[in-house]
Amino acid sequence: MSGPRAILIGLPGAGKSEVGKRLARRLGVDFLDSDDLVEQAAGLTIPQIFSHRGEEAFREIEHTEIMRALDTHDGVLSLGGGAVLHPGTRAALAGRPVVYLHVDAHAASTRVRGDGSRPLLTGDPTVKLAELRAQRAPLYTEIAAITVDTSRRNPRQVTVEVGARLPRRVEVGRPGSAGYYEVTIGPDLAGAAAHAVAEASAVLVVHAPAVATLAQRIAAEAGASGVRVALHEMPDAEDAKSLEALAALWDRLGAERIGRDGAVIAVGGGATTDAAGFAAATWLRGITLVNVPTTVLGMVDAAVGGKTGINTPHGKNLAGAFHTPAAVICDLDTLATLPWEDLRAGLAEVIKCGFIADPEILELLEKAPGGPVSATEPASGLLADLVERAVAVKARVVGEDLTERTGGTREFLNYGHTFAHAIEKVENYRWRHGEAVSVGMVFAAELARATGLLAEDLAGRHRAVLEALGLPTGYAGPATKEELLAAMAADKKVRAGVLRFVLLDDLARPRTVTGPAPEHLDAAFAAVLPTERSAP
Ligand SMILES: NC(=O)c1ccc[n+]([C@@H]2O[C@H](COP(=O)([O-])OP(=O)(O)OC[C@H]3O[C@@H](n4cnc5c(N)ncnc54)[C@H](O)[C@@H]3O)[C@@H](O)[C@H]2O)c1
Numbered sequence: 001m002s003g004p005r006a007i008l009i010g011l012p013g014a015g016k017s018e019v020g021k022r023l024a025r026r027l028g029v030d031f032l033d034s035d036d037l038v039e040q041a042a043g044l045t046i047p048q049i050f051s052h053r054g055e056e057a058f059r060e061i062e063h064t065e066i067m068r069a070l071d072t073h074d075g076v077l078s079l080g081g082g083a084v085l086h087p088g089t090r091a092a093l094a095g096r097p098v099v100y101l102h103v104d105a106h107a108a109s110t111r112v113r114g115d116g117s118r119p120l121l122t123g124d125p126t127v128k129l130a131e132l133r134a135q136r137a138p139l140y141t142e143i144a145a146i147t148v149d150t151s152r153r154n155p156r157q158v159t160v161e162v163g164a165r166l167p168r169r170v171e172v173g174r175p176g177s178a179g180y181y182e183v184t185i186g187p188d189l190a191g192a193a194a195h196a197v198a199e200a201s202a203v204l205v206v207h208a209p210a211v212a213t214l215a216q217r218i219a220a221e222a223g224a225s226g227v228r229v230a231l232h233e234m235p236d237a238e239d240a241k242s243l244e245a246l247a248a249l250w251d252r253l254g255a256e257r258i259g260r261d262g263a264v265i266a267v268g269g270g271a272t273t274d275a276a277g278f279a280a281a282t283w284l285r286g287i288t289l290v291n292v293p294t295t296v297l298g299m300v301d302a303a304v305g306g307k308t309g310i311n312t313p314h315g316k317n318l319a320g321a322f323h324t325p326a327a328v329i330c331d332l333d334t335l336a337t338l339p340w341e342d343l344r345a346g347l348a349e350v351i352k353c354g355f356i357a358d359p360e361i362l363e364l365l366e367k368a369p370g371g372p373v374s375a376t377e378p379a380s381g382l383l384a385d386l387v388e389r390a391v392a393v394k395a396r397v398v399g400e401d402l403t404e405r406t407g408g409t410r411e412f413l414n415y416g417h418t419f420a421h422a423i424e425k426v427e428n429y430r431w432r433h434g435e436a437v438s439v440g441m442v443f444a445a446e447l448a449r450a451t452g453l454l455a456e457d458l459a460g461r462h463r464a465v466l467e468a469l470g471l472p473t474g475y476a477g478p479a480t481k482e483e484l485l486a487a488m489a490a491d492k493k494v495r496a497g498v499l500r501f502v503l504l505d506d507l508a509r510p511r512t513v514t515g516p517a518p519e520h521l522d523a524a525f526a527a528v529l530p531t532e533r534s535a536p
Pocket residue numbers: 208209210211236237238241268269270271272274294295296297298301302303304305306307308317334335336337338339342345346432433434
């Protein structure tokens with residue numbers, strides 16, 4: 001469990017309890033108030049604890065109860081206004097979804113007037129509140145991940161804003177079971193990445209060249225909590241998935257003395273998380289891995305599900321291991337620097353999730369006011385919704401079938417990939433993976449149509465949504481049909497030398513088809529290759 005979904009802090013009168021209860025209802029989780037926990041633990045009311053035992057004793061009980069709640073509660077937690085005065089509590093809140101409910105002096109004193117349950121406000125509440133503000137406001141600001149002003153707004157409005165700004169979470173696996181972890185999606189999550197390795201003795205932050213700044217921020221945040229941290233830059237893109245790059249990374253793990261209690265944080269696109277994940281899987285036979293994907297494709301696919309690996313001269317992803325990450329942190333802010341073509345390529349895997357499992361994804365794209373292309377706006381709510389839905393599809397599937405059993409459901413995630421991986425191989429990995437998957441899905445749809453499985457309009461829907469984004473739907477490169485077929489022969493789904501494809505017989509109804517007839521394969525080739533190269 002990674003702790004509360006939201007932790008509310010702020011002065012008396014900020015609305016923590018009311019907003020907290022509403023927020024918990026909205027998120028479908030439980031609500032806890034640290035003041036209630038303290039009263040239960042002490043068997044006294046808060047005024048009684050202050051008068052019998054003093055403020056210092058109160059703060060100690062409060063700290064103990066908050067630490068317990070951070071470990072055991074996964075709902076909304078509201079903290080007493082002075083909880084942040086305890087340095088241990090402040091340290092424990094780093095990297096967590098802390099929401100500062102700000103309130104101005106006038107609104108706060110109006111709201112607390114006549115409330116006798118607050119020992120620190122006895123006397124003139126306005127003067128007392130001003131003193132508390134001077135002491136606590138800088139601490140609230142320092143530890144808050146999100147600040148929301150509540151002064152002239154009602155609890156419902158505040159709750160809606162907090163809910164919209166909180167990071168989203170998708171669970172992979174069953175809570176409490178081995179291999180369970182969470183995917184966190186939201187803005188400004190460098191602290192959350194560092195928090196995920198708080199237990200490690202030493203950390204190697206392995207990153208793509210383009211995201212060195214984010215990697216340095218994560219390293220600084222992790223280092224601030226006392227963890228020994230080093231940075232390692234990988235070669236860019238697919239060059240990271242080579243034996244040479246892997247050997248250099250193993251060497252670095254040794255030089256940095258990363259032990260069994262150490263961790264790798266992989267920061268980058270799918271190529272980086274695949275290669276760094278394989279190093280984490282194999283170093284000392286497996287150490288903790290935290291993925292911080294920085295491409296759409298990495299967020300919705302590569303960083304989730306535990307497939308790690310590198311390419312070999314024989315094909316794509318041929319050497320690898322299943323190694324489940326401890327956490328996946330999708331910091332949406334990082335997408336601001338991602339080249340537009342890479343962002344768009346990631347949407348091919350999102351669309352794949354739409355066809356194999358969640359047609360609402362296709363509807364969101366097709367009915368977007370600006371059309372599917374509006375999803376390529378990095379800061380758009382549409383993109384955040386699509387990332388969350390696609391992660392949910394992947395989480396569901398790998399939760400059922402982690403290791404891709406023959407005939408199991410994980411194979412369905414390979415929709416479009418048999419032909420896609422062949423393109424990538426014949427093109428020596430110069431194609432973007434997502435663009436190859438786009439063509440691969442059209443190939444699969446046309447194969448399904450030729451075999452009589454898929455209706456014509458659904459095959460057409462593939463082309464329509466992919467073309468609306470400007471994604472490729474054909475292969476006009478130099479490789480021949482025979483070369484592409486030879487490359488497909490190295491696909492991992494092949495059994496006894498026979499090709500197996502994931503095809504659809506309807507929306508969200510994938511199935512595996514073994515050894516399609518040569519004439520059906522010819523029809524699929526004819527749909528994606530130039531005429532002169534697709535003749536049977
Ligand atoms: N393990 C899995 O389950 C899985 C799933 C899908 C794909 N994959 C693999 O993922 C790889 C493709 O991933 P990808 O599309 O993310 O490509 P990528 O990792 O090659 O990244 C694309 C490019 O974007 C750069 N980049 C990354 N983040 C950036 C950012 N925020 N700002 C600016 N530039 C940035 C990278 O350095 C690279 O040049 C393929 O190797 C594919 O096989 C693996």
